[in-house]
Amino acid sequence: MTSPTVTPPTSDRSPSTTAFAAIDKGTPRFARLRGSLQQLLAFASLILIVVVFSIASPHFFTANNLVSILTAATVTGVLALGTTFVIITGGIDLSIGTGMVLCGVMAGVFLTYLGWPLWAGVAATILFGGLIGLINGVNISVLGIPPFIATLGMMLIAAGLSLVISGTKPIYFNETPEFQSIMNLSIIPGIRFPMGVAIFIVMIVVAAVLLSKTILGRYTFSIGSNEAATALSGVNVRRWKIVIYTLAGLFVGLAGVLSASRLSSAQPTGGMGLELEAIAAVVIGGTSLQGGKGSIVGTVIGALIMAVLTNGLRIISVPQEWQSVAVGIVILVAVYLDMLRRRRA
């Protein structure tokens, strides 16, 4: 006599959520333990994938290749960090991919066309990303446009503006050759460990602290959990949502700097599809698109799973047409196992 399909009426959410919630023994220590266990398990599936590839090819588990994986994960990862906040509020940001491209172009404008000093150009680019986020936030929060549409519109606008501003040509950073060091400078000479990866790691820490230790993080969760109740509790939800989208925009700006630096050029095209990759990383990491739940560690693991898969499949020379099939299946299986585990737990 079982009735696993039915959610108890006290919750709008999926049965697994409730089942999961039900096991909370509640002491903070236990909660924390469970939290880390959960991430440990997500981490375990990442490790599993790494082990499989390591066995399959001697070229996979080498310092250089691992750094390559981290490098590949950096741009999407930085985007995913910011998006984690947005998704926890129950929102979504489709503009991060083309927004990043536009920020790269702006870096070209600031540094090459306007000839600003490096630090000023970089700062302005990041702030420009924040501006994109701010506009998204205002559209969503003040005008009341649903996040999907507001950021879809911004996605198209940013894609167009990148072409308009750049004159549809890549902009090269000839005036500031140091610009490419931001991403590429090797900070551990032996293994070519690039500075960009170090920046990514620092941003992970920043994002994790913001999300778990600050009032911004608390409100992020509150809004995602029940926006109306949060507003009636006297939290200025509108303003905080603007702040959160702006924050996501700052990450987009940084990603724009990193990717332009990596390519030593601002490419005015592309970026479409990157938003789905970033969102996938967030969701594989256990953040719910319904809002209210999520973690930075999860997002990082999600981003790494994606990067390891892409790299590993190339390393073991899986024919390209099969690669996306394999990634698709692994995403499904990983998320499914995660569900199973949570339901069991």
Added chain:
Amino acid sequence: MTSPTVTPPTSDRSPSTTAFAAIDKGTPRFARLRGSLQQLLAFASLILIVVVFSIASPHFFTANNLVSILTAATVTGVLALGTTFVIITGGIDLSIGTGMVLCGVMAGVFLTYLGWPLWAGVAATILFGGLIGLINGVNISVLGIPPFIATLGMMLIAAGLSLVISGTKPIYFNETPEFQSIMNLSIIPGIRFPMGVAIFIVMIVVAAVLLSKTILGRYTFSIGSNEAATALSGVNVRRWKIVIYTLAGLFVGLAGVLSASRLSSAQPTGGMGLELEAIAAVVIGGTSLQGGKGSIVGTVIGALIMAVLTNGLRIISVPQEWQSVAVGIVILVAVYLDMLRRRRA
């Protein structure tokens, strides 16, 4: 609500009922009127765009160009019809774009490689689309994978399989030259009104009837409105969700037939991004991504707004890089005005 004890002696109607009548918006006739007014207004903004373009260029409002717009809207429109159901349940389907491409390839396999008769090949292709939807439905409903992830995985898998199955080559319909008539056959000779557009119109009617007049439509709304409560009311939510995703898949299959027929060939690439276009059409049409609300008429208007914009901007020779900016802005403005109006209403 009658409450005999508090009714003042002077009146035989319950006071609370009277009090209610004053603010009740709910008489059925009025509700229906309001409903159609709303669509009328969405329709009005479509008309506005059409008028603007007609003034801007004498070449816009011609029979041939209007048919071109409908032709351009057909494939995305058919995809959007199916997606409307999914979105009303509160789900999402990212696999429709590449799924459509895969269906086109399968049409090539059935008709060209296997040499099946036309009707059998077309039917099998549409059913194959249903199979994709069925798998999505099972992943979401039985395995409990969130729709975004389940269909993202399917998106990647379908993209890969299209290449694998076709050997990364287009498949031509040499054995069944009639195949291309499905989309292209002119059914009103004077203005070359293609059969594909007629099929689109028929599908609009079918989808509208399904959504508003059948038990399937009722449960679609009910699940989107409150899934847990629907389950508690004894509706087999799992099964109905599978049915709804399968239905969306059938539309994907049909879109695959139409697009392959239009090009007289199954192109194994592309399709990515089409899902966002279709979802945008649905959302511009007033269907809420939260689920529970939506209409087929709205979706059709949304698809037409997108198609008219794209065509009109080309007709008036807006430089291409500005076109996506313009589309983005119009989407934002259209949805914002819609919000405003609803808030006022």
Added chain:
Amino acid sequence: ADSGATTGGDAGGDTPYVALVSKGFQHQFWQAVKSGAEQAAEEFDVEITFEGPDTEADVDQQIQMLQTALDKGPAAIGFAALDSQAAGPLLQQAKDSNIPVIAFDSGVDSDIPLTTAATDNLAAAAEAAKHMADAVGHEGKVALVVHDQTSVTGQERRDGFVEYMEENEPDIEIVDIQYGGGDQAKSADLAKAIIAANPDLKGIYGSNEGSAIGVVQAVKELGIDPAALAVVGFDSGKAQMDAIRDGLMLGAITQNPVGIGYETVKAAVEAINGEDLPETIDTGYYWYDAANIDDEEIQAVLYE
């Protein structure tokens, strides 16, 4: 579609491994390049892999593929750069690791590649323009449907065409240039819009396979008399060849993609063996139309 899936990448065997990173993968053109490369691989007994980003706008994805290719420790690399400068650091890395680099399809703006196997796109596009001018009687309006706005090939095939017209054909007016991403349906829709906006249009040039077929599709859907609207294409593929045979398309420029792939691998093998290489390997281009499509020489460079 098999490129040494099982053991690929293992430099441990005695057959040298050559990694090819192209600009694309899914299109027929790139598949033809790949088949040429595979022919050469068989002939010279090397192992190859062939990869390319999903779209030609995806510079970042290409850079990642190049990085992975380098990490596999190949004996040589074939590389068709989407943006030479973006690949600079990695090319330097290849040089530092003594991995010879052969550029293909378009030049790499760097002195690291030992040679370049490519088509001269500017000249090829000018050839297309010349045939277009003949077809429209050296006067009237023509338009371009180009596959890409930012890539070098897109720009060269556009500019080669436009410059030829500007220099040699004062009475031909270019009324519109639109970009369809090489997607057939999209190119068809935008070609229809161009035709609607310019009822007196006399010719359209499609700058790659998808663009050209899209234009043909538009002509078909609008039921325009092919004699009144000249369509000139680029690349081959079955649909384009059919259109030329059916008279819907005047003709097209074809490169020699199989030759590009073949020459790239051949040059790589020569580089591995320490032989000297010429600065460029011109793989050529050909104009083909209903008159010469079945010639042996043309058939050899066409692909379905």
Added chain:
Amino acid sequence: MTDSAPSGDVAGTPLLDLTGVSKGFPGVQALDDVSLELRRGEVLALVGENGAGKSTLMKLLAGIYTPDAGVFRLNGEEITIEGPKHAQELGISIIHQEFNLMPDLTVAQNIYIGREQRAAGFFLDERSLNRRARKLFEGLGLALDPTERVENLTVAKQQMVEIAKALSFEAKVLIMDEPTAALNDAEVDVLFELIGRFRRPETGVVYISHRMEELTRISDRITVLRDGRNVGTRVTAETDQREVISLMVGREISGEQRPAARPIDGAPVLSVEHLSTRSLLRDVGFEVHAGEILGFAGLMGAGRTEVARAIVGADPRESGEIRMHGKAVSIGNPAEASRHGIGYLSEDRKHLGVLLERSVRENIVLSALRDYTSALGFVNDARIEATGRDYIERLRIKTPSSAQLVQNLSGGNQQKVVIAKWLAKDCDVLIFDEPTRGIDVGAKEEIYALLKGLAEQGKAIIMISSELPEVLRLSDRIAVMAEGRLTAILDNADATQENLMDYATRFSSEGTIA
């Protein structure tokens, strides 16, 4: 004192018979070896403190949870309930404590969901569905419009839809989990009439409520749960409230009487003038003083909630001025209200009160979170934990820890969490909208004491309540509303249930008072 005629059929096999039922959740033994019997033709009241396990027991019967142990018998036959649908098929119909409606569907569509009238297989027959619903409402004497969308209904009307839905299943066993929590006295009368009509020799009703005075009116027997155990069953006619309450809480509770008139001195803290809204309110004006509890009485839809929402800026005002301590303040949203020291506790706990998926302590400090935040924006978790624990103790919130998710608390305990949230934020004016909805008698007394204590500390309290006895007991003054107007403001000494009801039904033509 029973105005219900037929008493339970004592002799025959019970309609429903539960033996040895246990159900545990991690950390909580919600039910521990409970046995219970529902006789034919009776209304069995099920009472107990918040978290005693009443809803859990009913969810077992509805097939939502699976019991850990125990035997269920229906008409003497052992049954295994496999799910909600199966429960319906067995003739068990339930009105859940929390609403289970589809807001986007119409009333009729909600009632017959899963049992649609079909024209031909797959197609719906909307007209006959509406006809059927209309007939149901006529039979039940409910003024509901079958074609109205549920989201446009008030809480009370939604409750009526739930009730109509439960009654529409030719059920044998009807379970009502706090059906009157959202209803006012007049509406309760309607409900009781419905129950009376449902009760036949072959049916039975399990009725859960925290309103003690209802039990004597409606029930035949009363079963009391305490901490997941059945601590006794009494025949209603042979017991009294005192005995039931002491069974429930394990101690005596002295419900004190109406307040002695307390002198309210000093200037008003909050004054509202000429408040109107587009939808309902017309020229509402009143003042609240420090140390005063101003009660708001009125019928369903009178506009009391709307007054509160308009004051805190949750709904737009058409006109009106709000002064705090004599100074006009501009309040555009609840955040500004909160900054000016006005807190509003909503009547809709689930949607507008709690964050179900967040912990108890996070909910408690939500309004006051800035006080737990350093200048740099870092939150002090240790202090949050301490505050959480403090309020859990002070309000006796039943939870294993402050980290428990609110969705795992019983309804009443969730309500206490919401109250704690506003206690943690030090406001000058607190507006409590139905603060004791769904709260057990013991806790009610605690909340009354809390409200009084707050008033004595000098806070100005507005208390909206649909329970007249509660309004009369707590308020220093009572404002009465009808149709969006204020029809009276009475001193407690001048108020009686009768004259409050009179003012609550003064519609239109009569003028507004100042």
